Amino acid sequence: MNTYDEEKNLDTLTPSTLENWRKFPNSKWAFHHVREIIPSAEICNNPLDIWKLEEKEVPFKTEDLKSLINETATDAVVIVQDNQIIFESYQNGMGADDPHIIFSISKSILALIAGCLIRDEIIRESDLITHYLPEMEGTAYDKATIRNALDMKVGVLFDEDYTAQKGPIIDYRYAANWDPTPATKESLTLKTFFTTLNQKDGPHNRNFHYVSPNTDLLAWVFERSTGKRYNDLVSDYLWKPLGSERPGYITLDRVGGMRAAGGICITARDLGRLGMLMANNGMRDQQQIIPINWILDIYAGGDRKSWVAGSFRDFFQSKLRHYRSQWYLCQEYGHLLHGFGIHGQYLFIDQERKLSVAWLSSEKDALNSVTTQKILSQVTAIRKTLDKV
16 A cells, blocks of 8 residues: 555545645545546547557566655656566556646657657747747747747746745636636636736846746647647647557646646656657657657757756756756766656656656645655666666
């Protein structure tokens, strides 16, 4: 029994609602039943073209890994190496077919779509956001480029404090349809919320400044530039060619706007497939799905000085990092690329070892540096162990 199963039967919990779905212990159920709480749009897969992952005996001792799973609020772990599942575990009522919210790993997915749109010459990373969204002229996003938003270098005044009780982040949740919304705020949508972000906190392209609305705004740019809904772009550019085993979905605001920054829900296995795609430099079965130059730039194009001066250095307890195109590159032990979402969502990619680790959780705190360090240490230990196999 997972030590976080304070309720032996999840049915005894207070029903999960829009008010409590992100609060522990309701999150243990809600995080893999999000579409029963919030409206959503399907991210279709192709059931006739599934990337088959063979299952292989675990090539390392699992006692420490299982112990960490049990002492944390981990819901699922899937480890894939060389297109083979070498470890898989589910807790808190979650199963292999259950889509789980990945929070800000959703941002990393958006960045892959960006790479495809740039390859197809639909957008350019140097384009101004206002070129596609004249609605944003006169806001803090005036003169900001697509690249500024991808690298979280927009000089917009926005405090991403998950414990805040006031400020723009509260209206952001109302706009996204993630919290019960007072009648006075029901006219807020994601798009109308963006136009309220009028204050700057400095020049663009300066330091790493993590602002989730940057990513949602890019999804709007993608929709405007292609004439397609964002969920269909994810499906056509990634989910179908990836060979996903199950469809995913994305949460919607009250008028169908999509929470590209944090609302995607997918299975742990499909998250593992996504990591394997990145480990293979964007290729599946000799087909280049994500442009290789885009992936190489994620590894090489980051600005470490911007990271050191930015907002997440202390949380990750690391100066040997950079953030590029909505992905983190950790350089303490080789090159470990990862996506990261609040409440304990991780996707780790080790290209050298052809390794993908999908880790999904329902942690009580949105951010917990101690738990994150334990998981990073465990993944590093696994990588070192695999070197000896």
